[in-house]
Amino acid sequence: MKKHNFYAGPSIMSQFTIEETAKAVHNFADMGLSILEISHRSKQFQAVMDEAVALFKELLEIPEGYSVLFLGGGASLQFAMVPMNMLAKKAAYLDTGVWANKAIKEAKLFGDIDVVASSKDKNYTYIPKDFTVPGDVDYFHYTSNNTIYGTEIRKDPEVGVRMICDMSSDIFSRPVDIAKYDLIYGGAQKNLAPSGVTFVIVKDEALGHVDRVIPTMLDYRTHVKKGSMFNTPPVLPIYSALQTLKYYKSLGGIRAIERMDMDKAEVLYNAIDGSKMFVATVPNHEDRSIMNVCFVMKPEYKELEKDFIDFATERGMMGIKGHRDVGGFRASLYNALPMESVEALVAAMKEFEAKH
Numbered sequence: 001m002k003k004h005n006f007y008a009g010p011s012i013m014s015q016f017t018i019e020e021t022a023k024a025v026h027n028f029a030d031m032g033l034s035i036l037e038i039s040h041r042s043k044q045f046q047a048v049m050d051e052a053v054a055l056f057k058e059l060l061e062i063p064e065g066y067s068v069l070f071l072g073g074g075a076s077l078q079f080a081m082v083p084m085n086m087l088a089k090k091a092a093y094l095d096t097g098v099w100a101n102k103a104i105k106e107a108k109l110f111g112d113i114d115v116v117a118s119s120k121d122k123n124y125t126y127i128p129k130d131f132t133v134p135g136d137v138d139y140f141h142y143t144s145n146n147t148i149y150g151t152e153i154r155k156d157p158e159v160g161v162r163m164i165c166d167m168s169s170d171i172f173s174r175p176v177d178i179a180k181y182d183l184i185y186g187g188a189q190k191n192l193a194p195s196g197v198t199f200v201i202v203k204d205e206a207l208g209h210v211d212r213v214i215p216t217m218l219d220y221r222t223h224v225k226k227g228s229m230f231n232t233p234p235v236l237p238i239y240s241a242l243q244t245l246k247y248y249k250s251l252g253g254i255r256a257i258e259r260m261d262m263d264k265a266e267v268l269y270n271a272i273d274g275s276k277m278f279v280a281t282v283p284n285h286e287d288r289s290i291m292n293v294c295f296v297m298k299p300e301y302k303e304l305e306k307d308f309i310d311f312a313t314e315r316g317m318m319g320i321k322g323h324r325d326v327g328g329f330r331a332s333l334y335n336a337l338p339m340e341s342v343e344a345l346v347a348a349m350k351e352f353e354a355k356h
């Protein structure tokens with residue numbers, strides 16, 4: 001049976017990425033060796049790194065003066081590396097859920113943190129709008145897509161200060177005005193590559209303005225200077241990332257991808273909104289994520305939630321169980337997910353509804 005992959009992360013990758021990665025595991029760059037067993041300093045791998053950085057910059061239209069890094073440690077290490085490198089005195093953070101809170105917790109180790117707004121009062125089912133960011137902070141940090149709750153900030157905020165953003169789960173799903181940011185980071189395992197590599201886009205001039213001692217490996221300047229090759233980088237995930245970037249380019253780039261993502265999300269949200277049984281957990285349309293669609297059953301059908309998971313799983317839907325903090329269902333519609341999978345899920349929802 002055809003499987004439809006709605007996992008939230010690690011999550012669906014393009015068939016192209018998987019096939020090209022598999023080939024390189026057997027024979028990389030016609031070397032007669034696996035990519036798993038060659039030096040990261042070989043000219044063949046250096047070419048992969050260079051091309052991945054160049055395509056990353058091209059697709060996101062990253063201006064001059066920014067570096068793209070491929071590091072280890074996940075987005076979770078960035079929660080600490082960001083304030084260690086960028087927070088001199090005070091920073092502003094927006095609290096939109098679990099990941100934002102983890103970033104806030106680490107930042108507090110390095111300076112004064114002003115949490116300018118929170119949507120905790122309604123279990124993070126909306127994006128706070130009425131807040132002001134003090135003009136004297138070193139940066140404003142936010143999470144663009146809240147993977148767990150299905151909320152998303154799809155327009156670069158206008159807050160009057162430099163911004164830093166965790167774009168782990170919606171990078172490459174919309175154009176970003178990079179010039180407004182000092183740094184953007186994310187784990188690769190949603191829209192880019194298998195887990196193990198973390199991307200960082202950093203404005204070179206924004207570095208070097210804090211007094212504290214920074215260990216070599218945790219200092220962005222080390223990785224900028226050494227082109228992400230200070231130590232052994234995550235070779236295989238970087239290779240896969242390059243394949244995904246090539247695939248994105250072949251689709252027509254970010255604007256083409258965004259249109260496909262919007263279409264997929266619209267089909268699913270429309271089905272949910274038009275249903276007697278299901279209801280979206282994020283009521284405000286403009287706050288709804290186009291990457292992670294969260295929904296539950298209305299109170300009168302609540303006891304059928306478990307049945308629907310089984311029903312959908314029997315029809316090939318994988319990974320639609322909601323996060324434990326939200327319950328119900330979550331369908332992640334990352335870039336590599338085809339419309340066909342959304343249609344299969346909608347068909348399963350309609351069939352289930354008709355039976356009850």
Ligand SMILES: *Cc1c(COP(=O)(O)O)cnc(C)c1O
Nearest residue numbers: 074075076099145147168169187
């Ligand atoms: C998945 C995710 C993370 C965690 O990434 P790791 O690479 O596992 O540390 C952080 N932030 C967001 C928004 C995520 O979706």
